Amino acid sequence: MFTELNSILSSSPDSVTPGEFILVSDRQSDASFLIHHFLSFYLRSRCKVIFLGLVQSFRHYSAVSQRLGVSLTQAKEKGQLVFMEGLKESLSVLIPQADNTESQAMNFLRDPPVGLRSLYEFVRSCAVGSGRAEDGAEEWGPPVLLVDDVSVLLSLGVDAGAVLDFSHYCRAAVCSQMKGNMVMLVRCNGEEEEEEDGEEGAEALLKGLTHQCSLNLHVQGLPTGYCKDIHGQVEVCWKRRQGDGPHTQRNLFQYKVHDKGASFFPRGTSSAVL
Amino acid sequence: MLSELLQGIETGGLLIIQDSCSYSGRDLLRSFIAAALNREEEVHVLCFDVSEDELTDGLKPPATQRLHVHNAYPDPLGWTDHPAFAVQQFRLEDLTDLVKQASQPKPATLVIDSLSWVLRHAAPPAVCRTLQQLRKGGAVRAVVALLHADMHQRGTVGSVCHLASSLVAVAPGPKGNEAVAKITKRSKSGKVAQDEETFCITEDLTVAVLSRPSSLPEAKPNGSEEEQADPTANLTFNLRLSESELEAKQKLTLPFVFSKEKKTALLHPGPGSGRILYEPDANDDYDQEDPDDDLDV
Numbered sequence: 380m381f382t383e384l385n386s387i388l389s390s391s392p393d394s395v396t397p398g399e400f401i402l403v404s405d406r407q408s409d410a411s412f413l414i415h416h417f418l419s420f421y422l423r424s425r426c427k428v429i430f431l432g433l434v435q436s437f438r439h440y441s442a443v444s445q446r447l448g449v450s451l452t453q454a455k456e457k458g459q460l461v462f463m464e465g466l467k468e469s470l471s472v473l474i475p476q477a478d479n480t481e482s483q484a485m486n487f488l489r490d491p492p493v494g495l496r497s498l499y500e501f502v503r504s505c506a507v508g509s510g511r512a513e514d515g516a517e518e519w520g521p522p523v524l525l526v527d528d529v530s531v532l533l534s535l536g537v538d539a540g541a542v543l544d545f546s547h548y549c550r551a552a553v554c555s556q557m558k559g560n561m562v563m564l565v566r567c568n569g570e571e572e573e574e575e576d577g578e579e580g581a582e583a584l585l586k587g588l589t590h591q592c593s594l595n596l597h598v599q600g601l602p603t604g605y606c607k608d609i610h611g612q613v614e615v616c617w618k619r620r621q622g623d624g625p626h627t628q629r630n631l632f633q634y635k636v637h638d639k640g641a642s643f644f645p646r647g648t649s650s651a652v653l
Numbered sequence: 654m655l656s657e658l659l660q661g662i663e664t665g666g667l668l669i670i671q672d673s674c675s676y677s678g679r680d681l682l683r684s685f686i687a688a689a690l691n692r693e694e695e696v697h698v699l700c701f702d703v704s705e706d707e708l709t710d711g712l713k714p715p716a717t718q719r720l721h722v723h724n725a726y727p728d729p730l731g732w733t734d735h736p737a738f739a740v741q742q743f744r745l746e747d748l749t750d751l752v753k754q755a756s757q758p759k760p761a762t763l764v765i766d767s768l769s770w771v772l773r774h775a776a777p778p779a780v781c782r783t784l785q786q787l788r789k790g791g792a793v794r795a796v797v798a799l800l801h802a803d804m805h806q807r808g809t810v811g812s813v814c815h816l817a818s819s820l821v822a823v824a825p826g827p828k829g830n831e832a833v834a835k836i837t838k839r840s841k842s843g844k845v846a847q848d849e850e851t852f853c854i855t856e857d858l859t860v861a862v863l864s865r866p867s868s869l870p871e872a873k874p875n876g877s878e879e880e881q882a883d884p885t886a887n888l889t890f891n892l893r894l895s896e897s898e899l900e901a902k903q904k905l906t907l908p909f910v911f912s913k914e915k916k917t918a919l920l921h922p923g924p925g926s927g928r929i930l931y932e933p934d935a936n937d938d939y940d941q942e943d944p945d946d947d948l949d950v
Contacts (some may be wrong), residue, residue, distance in 0.1 A: 496732055540773050546731060551727045555704045586803050589674045590702075590769075618677065625678060627825065 380419045380447060383643040385488055387615060388594070392424040397521060397558040400550050401628065402592035404585055406567045408611050410598035412636050414527045415440070417562045418503040419449040422459065422511040426559070428507045431498075433531050435463035443558070446639050459519055461505045465531075491536030495545035503552050506559065522547055528564035529588070539580060540585040550591060563588065594619050608651035611634045613643065654836045654848040655862055659688045661793040662762070663841075665788045667747065669768070669814055671802045671822040676832055678823045679703070679948055680854045682799045683711065686764055687858040689759045691912035694794070695761035697752050698722045699738065701729050701770035702799075708766060711858050721755045729770060740774045745783055749792040760794040763787065767799040768813065784816055826851050831863060 390653075394613045403413045405498040408567045422508055432440060440449050441451040454460035468482040472489055484501035487493055506522035525596065532542050544565060565588055589595055589638075617628045632643045662668050668685070679702075683727030689696050690712065696719060700708055705724045708716065710768070728736040744809055752761055762783045765771070787793050802810050802822070814820050820837040831853045851863045885892040894902065908914075911919075940946065 417853070499732070543773070547729070548732065551704070555706075556727065583804065586674055586801075590801050590804065628829070 380423060380449075381416045381641050381643070384413075384641070385420070387630070387643055394418060395421070395424045395426065395520070395560065395606075398554045399560045400546075400554055400592045401560065401562045401594045401596065402588050403562060403564045403596045404567065404589070405564075405598040407420070407569075408598050408600050410566070411527060411598060412598070412615075412641055413598070414525065414562070414564050415443050415447060416641070417448045418451075418525055419444055421523045421525070422449050422454055423449075424520060425459070426523045427461070427506075428454070428462055429457060429461045429463075429522060429524045431463050431465065431502070431503060431524070431526045433526070434528055436466055437464050445652055463501070464593055467616060484582075487532075487537055488622065489536060489584070494530070494541040495537060499545055499548045502549055506553055506557055522557055523559050524553045524561045526561075527562045528566055530564075530566040530584065533581060533584065539584040539587070542584055543591075546591060548586060571590070571628060600635075608635060609649050610635050612646070654838060655821070655834055655850050655852060655860060658821070658836070659685065659837075659860060661692065662797070662819065664760075664794055666795045666818040667784060667788055668795070668797045668819045668821070670797070670799050671810070671814065671820065672799065673801070673803045673824065674892060676823055676825040678799050679708075679847050680858070681821070681823060681832075681834075681860070682766060682797065683708065684854055684858045685797050686720070687712055687716070689762050689764075690719055690795075691772075693719070695719050695759060696721070696764060696827040697742075697755070697761050697793075698766065699725060699763045700727045701740065702767045711856070720760075723751060725770075730774070731791055739893055740771055742773060742778070743783060745786045745790065748783070748787065749790065752792050754821070760792060763793045763796045765796065765798040767801060769799075769801040769804050772800075772809060777812055782813060784813070810831050811918055820899055826853075830854075830937070923924065 380392070386525050390396065403415070403417075411459050418428065418430065422444075427630075430440075437451070445476055451460060451462070463484060468485045469488055471482045472485050484498050486497050487495055502524060506524070529542055529546070530534060533539060539552065546561075550561055553561050565581070565585055567585055569582070595614075595616040595618065597616070598611055599614070602610045602612075612631060612633050615630045615632065631646055633646055633649060634641050634643045635649070658668065659899065669680040670681055670685075686696055686698065690726075698720065700722050702708050705722050709720065709722065725736070725738040725740065729738075729740045730736075731739040733743065734827040738751070742751075748763070752763065768780070784796065784798075787796055799809065800813065817838050822835045823834075824833050826832045831851050833849050834852055836848045836850065838848075840846070852860050853863060853894065870884055
């Protein structure tokens, strides 16, 4: 959990704004450090976290969270964290074995045009399950869905439209119905182009998700090039009305990722410069 | 022109609000809903993009009796068993039934939030056909739709917007909560009027039209002329003229600038003015080529 980011977003583990869809996007950069932030943030707020880790193994996230002061293994044992390890589950579909039942959630790998309905059903069943408190189990807060990352589904053959439908349904279920939150990471590799196909590709997915989200954190490299002390810039855009504030509020910050966290500062105020 | 559109859309009209990632047109759409409700019209809303609460936030209770929301947001594709309204139902027959079920004999205004959802799941020609049939059909008085222009191919957006009788494309404005609307209105006679206005939307969903942005670039050249350096400023001596000095200067005629009267007075000296009498003198008759005056040329 990065304390400076909490103050920028005016959020704290004790008071979590319900019903938010936070979109973390990056362009030719790596915004996965923000996913680690949100993972430790929501675990500390005692929410039930459903993590779809599609690109890295559980041990990777566990190692990073250890440095941020949160133990994923413990959270999983207590039932606070439901971790779907995409890499392992996909093996059960791609290499079916006699004793291993096929994971239903990842069956879009078998037939991509079908879409992500089963993945949504999996998310929904995990989120609804948090409502019923079992005997002796702890009560957790509203469900939070974290997806790292959504763009990899495009490279697995899923249509951008199907991914947008999936995020819409998750938002309807998790954010609106159960008053939880949702964080998704989407990545773009290309330059921002004026002329676009419109229907396919990562650009269309990014635009569609930007329309759906309530808060967008866009990570990019510095426009002036590589710098050792400043790793990039983050543009924070609030889409919903915040009290009496303007309709869309944008703020630009620069950041540096350390061993145990990341620091955020307004442009030009890096400690290396001042 | 935006205020005229808010006051009412003509029967059989299709208004499309085009927005993009940088500015959401949903607030303007809600202003249109509020304006229609205040005019005592029945309004049916097809709610795909956002939840019903978010869409109707800010609409006051007495007016909301005439508002019928068909909530397709929780399940637009029919993945559960009982969807309230699914995107497959976006057809003339289903929509006409839907509108006729709830409302009174007066035809209603249909609001679609958003048309992008429908375009992603139905073929654009089918959507265009349904929209056109709705306009001509008579079950619905007018249609207002929100379209996210950057989510579709330009051809699709162009085809759908070509059907519209009024098109409002919104973009972020110069200041924080202002926006710029480019309005195109096609009347039944075929005349097309275009306009560009800056507006902002207040808490109670009324639209305040501010100054036109086209006037701002015209003001700039005048301003820049005035801002050019004043050479008579910051000097140790005074180069400026007082009022009386300025008048005297303007009255002054320059010595070699001749008006017609001055010319005639000089060329034709009147009686009483000085006359010059000249008698040719031998010494004045100096020939450069014959200084001694003895050549027989």
